[in-house]
Amino acid sequence: MEIVDKLLNHSRLALSKAITAVENEYDDAVKIMTEIYPHTGNAYVIGITGPPGAGKSTLTDKLAKEYRKRGKTVGIVAIDPTSPYSGGAILGDRIRMMDLTADEGIFVRSMATRGSLGGLSQKAGDAVKLMDAFGMDVIIVETVGVGQSEVDIVKTADTTMVVVIPGMGDDIQAIKAGILEIGDLFTINKADREGTDKLNIEIEMMLELNPEHVGWRPPINRTIASKGEGIEAVVDSIEAHKAYLIESGKLNDIRKARIKNEVTAMLNDHVNRYIDKNVIQTDEFDNLVVKMQSREIEPYSVVDDIVGKVLK
Numbered sequence: 001m002e003i004v005d006k007l008l009n010h011s012r013l014a015l016s017k018a019i020t021a022v023e024n025e026y027d028d029a030v031k032i033m034t035e036i037y038p039h040t041g042n043a044y045v046i047g048i049t050g051p052p053g054a055g056k057s058t059l060t061d062k063l064a065k066e067y068r069k070r071g072k073t074v075g076i077v078a079i080d081p082t083s084p085y086s087g088g089a090i091l092g093d094r095i096r097m098m099d100l101t102a103d104e105g106i107f108v109r110s111m112a113t114r115g116s117l118g119g120l121s122q123k124a125g126d127a128v129k130l131m132d133a134f135g136m137d138v139i140i141v142e143t144v145g146v147g148q149s150e151v152d153i154v155k156t157a158d159t160t161m162v163v164v165i166p167g168m169g170d171d172i173q174a175i176k177a178g179i180l181e182i183g184d185l186f187t188i189n190k191a192d193r194e195g196t197d198k199l200n201i202e203i204e205m206m207l208e209l210n211p212e213h214v215g216w217r218p219p220i221n222r223t224i225a226s227k228g229e230g231i232e233a234v235v236d237s238i239e240a241h242k243a244y245l246i247e248s249g250k251l252n253d254i255r256k257a258r259i260k261n262e263v264t265a266m267l268n269d270h271v272n273r274y275i276d277k278n279v280i281q282t283d284e285f286d287n288l289v290v291k292m293q294s295r296e297i298e299p300y301s302v303v304d305d306i307v308g309k310v311l312k
């Protein structure tokens, strides 16, 4: 495909159009992804998550600049949840990351959830692959850690960084349950605020109680992203985690698991669509429902029958 050839030849316009095709499920999206796939698997993927307004975008911007200094090209996928948590996120991200786009070695793309998270994680994954095929060395995926789907997106990263801020009060309890355990590293941003030491201790205690990370102790860094302070140490930590994953062979496992998850999601999606179209949306199924309601038949054999037919 022409668009794929152009993308592989570093056309930013082609990359942008390809992501749009994936995002909007245009007819040629699957074909693009099929042709792109052999050219993926080279980029290092970093997931960044944390509560709304923690400074994730500011941090992403600064991390990207630091990677540029180290000679790496950077792709950024910013997931904007159009949730009540951060209404104007899209515009905000665009403005904060504007000065990045002048650099040819950086490509920023915001993806909106448009009210439904369905398929978003697949689309974000496809955007990552497109940037990967384009030749970006590092790809940063930013999502707000508010829902399962957002968390799922960053979980597929090679290195996952959780951003927290002091002064969240009891919020830390809620966050603890959800996103803290997925962090390979922690960044306390807004370290210019009161409560930074306390938060540091809280995270350390949590890591103590929850030693899920065998062989790797997640480092806790402090940053003031808005002033660009502490950024080098964060990149050093990411690179240390990468080195650990490579040496331990875990990077291989992570990427294998990612492919398995992706294909499982694709399969489920296909099967669901097939069943919806060919089973659920039929008069025959309506009739079955009426018979189940009057207890003429029961659902267990109905499901067995349908599965038997579908799998044939």
Ligand SMILES: Nc1nc2c(ncn2[C@@H]2O[C@H](COP(=O)(O)OP(=O)(O)OP(=O)(O)O)[C@@H](O)[C@H]2O)c(=O)[nH]1
Binding pocket: 051, 052, 053, 054, 055, 056, 057, 058, 059, 086, 089, 092, 096, 144, 189, 190, 191, 192, 223, 224, 225, 226, 227
């Ligand atoms: N005081 C202080 N403010 C900061 C720091 N880093 C970022 N901010 C500010 O915090 C606000 C939110 O920053 P963002 O980078 O948009 O945060 P975010 O986590 O991407 O926000 P959402 O994507 O909307 O969840 C902005 O006004 C930043 O300027 C910091 O280290 N200290």
Ligand SMILES: [Mg+2]
Binding pocket: 056, 057, 058, 089, 093, 142
């Ligand atoms: Mg943001």
